[in-house]
Amino acid sequence: MTIALLPFLACCVLIATGATLLLERSLVRILAGVIVLGNGVNLLIVTAGGDAGGPPFVGTPGMADPVPQAMVLTAIVITLGVTAFLLALVHRSWQLTGSDEVQDDTEDRRVRLRARRGELGDAVRARRDAYRRLVVEQRAELANLEAEQAERERLEEADLERRIARVHDELEEWMRRLEQEGISQEELEQRLEEAGLREDAATMDNLQRIDELREEHSRGREAQAARERALRRKLKARQRDARRQMRAAIREERERQALAQDPELEGDD
Amino acid sequence: MDAPIPLESLVCVPVLLPLLAAGVKLAIGGRLRRLQSLISLGTLGLSLAVAIVLMIAADERGPLVTELGGWAAPIGICLVADRLSTLVLVVSSAVTLCVMAYSVVNAYDEQEHDAPMAIFHPAFLVMVAGVADAFLSGDLFNLFVAFELLLSGSYVLLTFGGTESRIRAGATYTLMALASSMLFLIALAISYGATGTLSLAQLAERFATLPEQVKLLVELTLLLAFGIKAAIFPMSAWLPDSYPTAPAPATAVFAGLLTKVGVYSIIRLEALLFPGGPVSTLLMWVALATMLAGVLGAVAQTDLKRMLSFTLVSHIGYMVFGVGLSTVAGMAGAIFYVVHHITVQTSLFLVTGMIERRTGTTSVTRLGGLMRATPLIAVLFFVPAMNLSGIPPMSGFLGKLMLVQAGLADGRWLPVTLVVAGLVTSLLTLYAVAKAWGKAFWRGPRGDRVGQVLESEENTGEDPTVTTATLPVALPLSVAALVALGLSFTVLAGPLSALAERAATELMAREPYVTAVLGGTR
Numbered sequence: 180m181t182i183a184l185l186p187f188l189a190c191c192v193l194i195a196t197g198a199t200l201l202l203e204r205s206l207v208r209i210l211a212g213v214i215v216l217g218n219g220v221n222l223l224i225v226t227a228g229g230d231a232g233g234p235p236f237v238g239t240p241g242m243a244d245p246v247p248q249a250m251v252l253t254a255i256v257i258t259l260g261v262t263a264f265l266l267a268l269v270h271r272s273w274q275l276t277g278s279d280e281v282q283d284d285t286e287d288r289r290v291r292l293r294a295r296r297g298e299l300g301d302a303v304r305a306r307r308d309a310y311r312r313l314v315v316e317q318r319a320e321l322a323n324l325e326a327e328q329a330e331r332e333r334l335e336e337a338d339l340e341r342r343i344a345r346v347h348d349e350l351e352e353w354m355r356r357l358e359q360e361g362i363s364q365e366e367l368e369q370r371l372e373e374a375g376l377r378e379d380a381a382t383m384d385n386l387q388r389i390d391e392l393r394e395e396h397s398r399g400r401e402a403q404a405a406r407e408r409a410l411r412r413k414l415k416a417r418q419r420d421a422r423r424q425m426r427a428a429i430r431e432e433r434e435r436q437a438l439a440q441d442p443e444l445e446g447d448d
Numbered sequence: 449m450d451a452p453i454p455l456e457s458l459v460c461v462p463v464l465l466p467l468l469a470a471g472v473k474l475a476i477g478g479r480l481r482r483l484q485s486l487i488s489l490g491t492l493g494l495s496l497a498v499a500i501v502l503m504i505a506a507d508e509r510g511p512l513v514t515e516l517g518g519w520a521a522p523i524g525i526c527l528v529a530d531r532l533s534t535l536v537l538v539v540s541s542a543v544t545l546c547v548m549a550y551s552v553v554n555a556y557d558e559q560e561h562d563a564p565m566a567i568f569h570p571a572f573l574v575m576v577a578g579v580a581d582a583f584l585s586g587d588l589f590n591l592f593v594a595f596e597l598l599l600s601g602s603y604v605l606l607t608f609g610g611t612e613s614r615i616r617a618g619a620t621y622t623l624m625a626l627a628s629s630m631l632f633l634i635a636l637a638i639s640y641g642a643t644g645t646l647s648l649a650q651l652a653e654r655f656a657t658l659p660e661q662v663k664l665l666v667e668l669t670l671l672l673a674f675g676i677k678a679a680i681f682p683m684s685a686w687l688p689d690s691y692p693t694a695p696a697p698a699t700a701v702f703a704g705l706l707t708k709v710g711v712y713s714i715i716r717l718e719a720l721l722f723p724g725g726p727v728s729t730l731l732m733w734v735a736l737a738t739m740l741a742g743v744l745g746a747v748a749q750t751d752l753k754r755m756l757s758f759t760l761v762s763h764i765g766y767m768v769f770g771v772g773l774s775t776v777a778g779m780a781g782a783i784f785y786v787v788h789h790i791t792v793q794t795s796l797f798l799v800t801g802m803i804e805r806r807t808g809t810t811s812v813t814r815l816g817g818l819m820r821a822t823p824l825i826a827v828l829f830f831v832p833a834m835n836l837s838g839i840p841p842m843s844g845f846l847g848k849l850m851l852v853q854a855g856l857a858d859g860r861w862l863p864v865t866l867v868v869a870g871l872v873t874s875l876l877t878l879y880a881v882a883k884a885w886g887k888a889f890w891r892g893p894r895g896d897r898v899g900q901v902l903e904s905e906e907n908t909g910e911d912p913t914v915t916t917a918t919l920p921v922a923l924p925l926s927v928a929a930l931v932a933l934g935l936s937f938t939v940l941a942g943p944l945s946a947l948a949e950r951a952a953t954e955l956m957a958r959e960p961y962v963t964a965v966l967g968g969t970r
Binding site: 182194197201206209213216217220221223224226227228246247250253254257260261264265268271272275276281282284285286 | 610611689
């Protein structure tokens with residue numbers, strides 16, 4: 180069979196227009212699309228019925244095919260009903276939301292939410308990493324300080340030992356000098372005792388200096404420990420601070436997230 | 449033909465009776481609730497009885513044909529009841545009866561919103577009439593009208609009450625259905641232009657003489673239209689979006705029947721109009737995509753209704769797979785699976801409705817401890833859930849077994865791949881429902897969720913998460929009847945699969961259908 184070109188082209192234009200309008204967001208435009216599309220399709224059915232002819236009565240020569248016309252009537256009525264229903268939907272949607280836009284479906288919203296959640300996760304991870312880096316840095320700093328401290332202590336101890344050794348050397352020098360002067364061993368010891376008894380200034384000075392040095396050493400150590408303790412305390416406080424800051428940031432992010440949460444998606448994930 | 453009453457005239461009863469009842473109920477309006485329920489239940493019960501009689505008769509004597517208005521077949525429109533259509537009709541009638549019983553009890557107990565009640569039953573009955581008409585239709589245009597009938601019923605049910613989420617979902621659903629209807633009309637125009645007829649039997653004869661390209665064009669357009677209705681993968685996104693928002697009985701019957709009407713139409717299309725075309729390979733590919741996409745979606749959900757909607761999409765893939773095999777065994781498997789799936793999916797959605805009724809939520813993250821609080825609901829959910837995922841010896845397992853055997857018997861690599869995909873899908877379904885069951889029922893109740901519970905006058909005290917209201921006794925009864933129906937397919941597996949086999953044989957032979965409709969006029 181052949182079909183008329185003009186009605187067919189009209190069908191094509193109507194159907195294409197309707198399909199394009201169906202892709203719109205606004206329900207009213209979609210409704211217009213449905214109507215145009217429906218008319219195009221109905222015209223297509225009539226066109227498929229063949230050429231125009233006489234009235235379809237039995238016995239009429241060259242009568243038109245009545246079946247497509249009957250079908251088109253049915254289709255028109257159905258389109259009418261659905262259009263009315265869609266109009267009601269549009270109206271209700273406008274009543275409820277103040278717009279006639281078609282909303283995104285739940286799955287799309289979930290995907291978007293998940294993406295946002297991913298961003299939040301990234302932000303939290305970045306925070307945590309920064310915190311960890313900070314802790315590592317501070318540990319390294321502490322270790323450095325401790326190492327310096329130990330080095331200083333070692334130097335001080337070495338200095339002390341050197342000084343003690345010098346005192347010993349002086350003592351020995353003094354004894355050797357006396358020996359060279361021809362004083363016997365017994366006499367020397369006696370002299371030493373005497374010196375001890377009369378509290379010989381030089382000797383006493385030496386001993387006292389040793390004691391003082393020892394005391395100074397222990398004082399230094401205490402001061403060192405106190406400094407170290409203070410340092411650790413400060414470090415802890417700084418860590419705590421950083422942690423608190425991190426938590427606050429995460430909480431804030433979560434709250435922002437909760438505001439964006441969809442009531443329909445409640446309880447998901 | 450020596451029956452006391454001409455059985456042929458019974459064929460139109462499942463279509464006419466609900467329509468008539470819907471009209472009467474619209475006239476009654478919101479008054480006389482008891483009479484209303486009686487009319488609804490009586491109508492559906494009668495339809496079920498007639499469907500059973502038709503099934504037996506169609507099985508014994510071959511297809512029964514009613515010519516509407518007395519016009520002979522190729523000119524007038526006819527209703528045809530063959531083995532396939534009557535089998536699906538019986539199951540759908542039984543399911544709608546149970547769902548109607550559920551909604552009657554539900555509405556009675558709630559004692560509220562009278563005005564929507566006056567709309568719910570007529571819309572439901574119109575939809576039931578549309579479903580029956582779609583199953584029985586022997587004419588492509590009448591099939592279109594049937595679709596519109598059931599869709600207009602479903603539009604009303606889906607947007608019931610006109611809340612914001614329902615309006616949003618309803619807009620998507622209506623537009624998808626409209627797009628599908630327009631495609632269907634275009635296909636009708638092309639077929640009529642090419643063949644000059646829309647009677648299925650005559651189309652079956654005339655399509656054989658058409659050039660391949662025209663045939664393919666019509667077939668693909670129709671497939672697209674039916675595929676949208678059946679929610680086959682690339683066109684399935686509308687389903688999990690719109691179904692969960694509807695009231696529970698509506699969702700249940702949508703899930704059970706509306707997609708199956710699409711599947712039924714695809715079966716008819718492939719078996720009667722275009723046997724053995726190149727489209728069967730395409731069907732197998734989309735079946736694969738449908739199964740996997742659906743079940744992966746189901747695994748990701750935490751809301752019971754959404755999870756079930758995704759498994760619904762996924763299991764449509766099994767039926768499409770059976771059709772795509774285009775062998776008698778594959779077709780029989782698909783038919784058996786349709787019967788099984790209608791029952792199981794409906795009962796799952798009804799149970800979810802009961803859960804929502806009792807707890808006020810269907811989100812498994814908020815539910816808990818239902819096992820202890822309502823063991824009856826737990827059992828009613830557990831049995832069809834296991835049935836759905838194909839635990840032997842339930843009908844889900846038998847349906848999958850039939851499809852697996854049919855796929856392996858085919859032997860090509862694509863069907864075997866599909867068999868493997870089907871088993872994976874089955875496992876993942878089991879995982880999804882078991883996860884949901886474990887969370888909602890098995891674990892202990894959550895004390896910190898007290899604030900989110902609806903208020904109730906009767907609180908059992910020990911378990912604040914799950915007590916809001918007591919359920920009327922008849923509510924679980926109607927669901928239990930459905931679950932029992934699902935289980936009975938195991939007991940009746942022999943006769944049922946034999947009937948499915950016979951239906952598939954009749955379907956693939958095409959001859960009985962065409963002869964019964966066209967009779968001597970050929």
